[in-house]
Amino acid sequence: MKKLLVPTDFSKEAEKALKVAAQIAKKHNCEILLLHMLDLPIQQLNVGSAPSDLPEAMYFMKLAHKQFEEVLKYDFLDNITVTEMVDFHEVSKGILDTCEKHEVDLIIMGSHGADGLKELFIGSTAEKVVRTSNTPVLVVKNHHAHFEIKDFVFASDFKNDNKETYSQAVKLARLFNSKIHLLYVNTPSNFATTATSKVRIFDFIEGQDYENYTINIYNDETVEKGILNFSKIINADLIGISTHGRQGIAHFFNGSISEDLVNHANRPVITFKI
Known part of the structure; x- marks a missing residue:
């Protein structure tokens, strides 16, 4: 892991994500890309005009750089390479484009409590990022003085098309020396016996040499x-x-699932795209 992307609107929630990114960066010698998007109505610009040439855009760019100056004074960023970036794009597209251009390994995003998480995952910018990003997305809700991943729940239906995401999860677990708790949830409408579920999970993880895991069937x-x-x-x-x-x-996220899982999860959530 070399590059971490932290989108920021300079809010307290973005600061929480940045603090987590700083801890990961120090431990694994990563660079942090701190990205602020100026979502201006580009379609209204004069043809041939660059966004950065417009007076309003210049004003907001100067404002963003002043805010960056304050952020870079934070003690927790000492001895970390932080690259500030300001770009003109629709926010989610700008985040995804930045990931592709700079070969980002992990996106770390903050969120606004329960209500913010609901908004985050239903029709908002962050929902678009989570849904479309090829890069893993870590959503941070709370302050973490010491960000560690000792116990990592990997919840899945353990179908073969998810195998690549498990490989990504294993890479993360190796990085943090985590125990992976493979979790299959049995529900009344989609019931499978314990024996059948375990066979499915063992088939799913076949070929992986990561041994620090548990298998869990939960009703x-x-x-x-x-x-x-x-x-x-x-x-x-x-x-x-x-x-x-x-x-x-x-x-996982539509309707009550987004409300129950993400809004009410008092812990970070990471998504891996198949």
Whole structure:
């Protein structure tokens, strides 16, 4: 892991994400790309005009750089390479373009409590990033004085198309020396026996040589409640799930699932795109 992207609007929530990024950067010698997007109505610009040439754009760029100057004074960023970036784009597109251009390894985003998380995952900029990003996205909700991932819940339906996301999860677990808790949630509407579920999980992880894991079959009313309740029981440091566009995120985040899992999860969530 070499590059971490932290989108910022200079809010307290963005600062929480930056603090987590700083801890990861110090431990693993990463560079932080601190990105602020100026989402200006580009379609209204005169043809041939660059956004940075407009007086309003120049004003907001100067304002952003002043805010960057204050951010870079934070003690927790000492001895870390931080590259400030200001760009003109629709925000989610700008984040994704930056990831591709700079070969970012991990996006770290903050969120606004329960209401903010609900907004984050239903129709907002961050929802678009989570749904479409090929780069793993770590959503941070709370302040973490010491960000560690000792117990990492990887929740899945353990279908073969998720195998690549498990490889990404294993890489993260190796980096943090984490124990992965493979979790399959049984629900009344989609029940499978313990024996069948275990065979499915063993087939899924075949070929991976990561041995620090547990296999867990958990029964609950819904998938999201099962993930929340199991994560609470083991006091997990991180919840990981797979997404593949609208289909993948619908499985976990639409409707009550987004409200129950993400809004009410008092712990970070990381998504891996299939």
